[in-house]
Amino acid sequence: MSKNIDKLFKDKFKESKATAPTEAWPVIQAKLKMRIINRLIYTFSVLGFLGLISFILFSTQTEKTLSKPLLKNTSLKNEVILKDNDVKEVKEVDVNNDKLPMSKPQENSKKLYATIATKKESKNNTTKFLYKNNTKTSKKTPFFKNKLGYAISEKVVKGRINLLGYSLDSLDYSVKKNLKAERKKRRKKKDSVDDAKFNNEKRRRWNVIPVFGALNSGRLSKNVTTLGTTRAVTYPDKYFDDNKSSGLISSTYGFNVVFRATNRISIQTGIFSKELRFLTEDLFLSEFIPDVNPTNIIYNPGVEVRFSNTPEIGGSESASLAQTIVYLEMPFELKYRMFGSLKFNTNIIGGFSFLYLNKNEIRAKTDIFSRSIGRASNVLTTSTTLNIGLDVEYHLSKRLVFNSAVIYKKHYNTYKDYNNEYSPYTFGMHVGIGYKF
């Protein structure tokens, strides 16, 4: 009897009543549990990483604040004057008043740089006190009785507790051992699945990503002790050591080329324009060239004003020094995939960058104008950075990947006259959408 081949297959498969294997459900249950555990691990890792970053940022900020001298020309907040042995008087000074007179030479009174007093000690004392009050004296001589009401010796009870403890330890050990073996097995299986996935996607190993990033620049401070006070060294010149200095938000843009070498490891390079911006405040502009002139600033021809640390007699215009350094950056980085799925991957990034100086500018900023007046002479043409970060990839489609990375970069060989200990650093967020081919 003649029959259409499509109908023959269709009818037979409709009739079929294959039953799913009984082992399948327990495996699914185990996988569901693992998924919950993995989610928790991932959440805690991300939170931990963010916490670490916040801690680093917070501690850097605190360090800057602590090392900033409070006694400085006209920008003082408080002056602590030591009169007699232990009697301190805090004199309030208007913070916002820029036209205050210069601080007078230190005569008769001993001026001290303010230190931040913590209440730690007093807190600790309070805690101790409360603790002491709450502590009750425990009564001794515990009773041990067996079921029949006979008193049994303390030694026997201790022996039994030890025995129980030993059994629990051995049970714990065997459970841990089994868990370890199970995890190893699963990891091996997952790796082999990932490898197969990678082999299947071998055609799309390259990824080009146009990247834009926002950076927070900063400079590691050099702690100098003068008159018992710790100060921070600022740039571009030692002359401004005592001035308030901070990094500004800057930008970076360019593109990354990523090559996926193995299932877990990718190599990335690219070309970027990277900007660093710093602001040194509490300066004055004057036409008078002081004896101690900043040596690391080469003033543009025709510029007649100079930065000064002190105002001229008769008044000077207060100003800030804005330094901009732009580099052409070529990074060489390795990305290691920690965990992920078909859609979502998280990678650790580590590597270095070569930098070539592209722009070096110093601007004077006053309330009225902002004008380029020169460049820093102590910035080297070529330098390097050490890069470390966390990268997240989200696959929008087969070809398009959204990429976001948080990267910390420490600069080396930036200045001629300072060693690497005081080099700048950047901490930034980079985002881009890449095309895989």
Place this chain on the structure above:
Amino acid sequence: MSAQAKLYSLFADKLFNVCLKYSRTPEDAQDTLQDSFMVIFKDIKKFKYKGSFEGWAKRVTVNVALQKFRKKSIIKFDDIEESKIPEEKVYVDVEEKEISLDFLLSLINKLPPQYQLIFNLYVLDEYSHKEISEILDISVGTSKSNLSRARKLLKKEIDAIKKLQL
């Protein structure tokens, strides 16, 4: 019994049937079934009540099965212009009762992977050529030509076995 366990007990057998068609061995089919349920549980919020839940679950299973199939087999489709493919129906001279499901499964598994995929999708899971072309990233013509070759190969196998029996 949890909701997930209920869902599993309702659809496991039906989805296992789908998995069998795209797998070389029952063990592979079991793996596919497990992975499919993981995806179903994860993406259940994406089911928008358009059509039956069973239909949606089957589509998810077919997608998972396809991913696994691609990983394990190197698939090269035969490209042919659409106009050159004749629309034909292939007939075999057999008694339906004489043929078992296992036999048909073994025939499908003997097909080259590209033919097996398209035959399963078009004939057994009732996808259109347009849908197949989108899923497998091929042209409609390629889908039609590969289906035609799959039918011919299956007929050849069935005829050969029938001759042996005679």
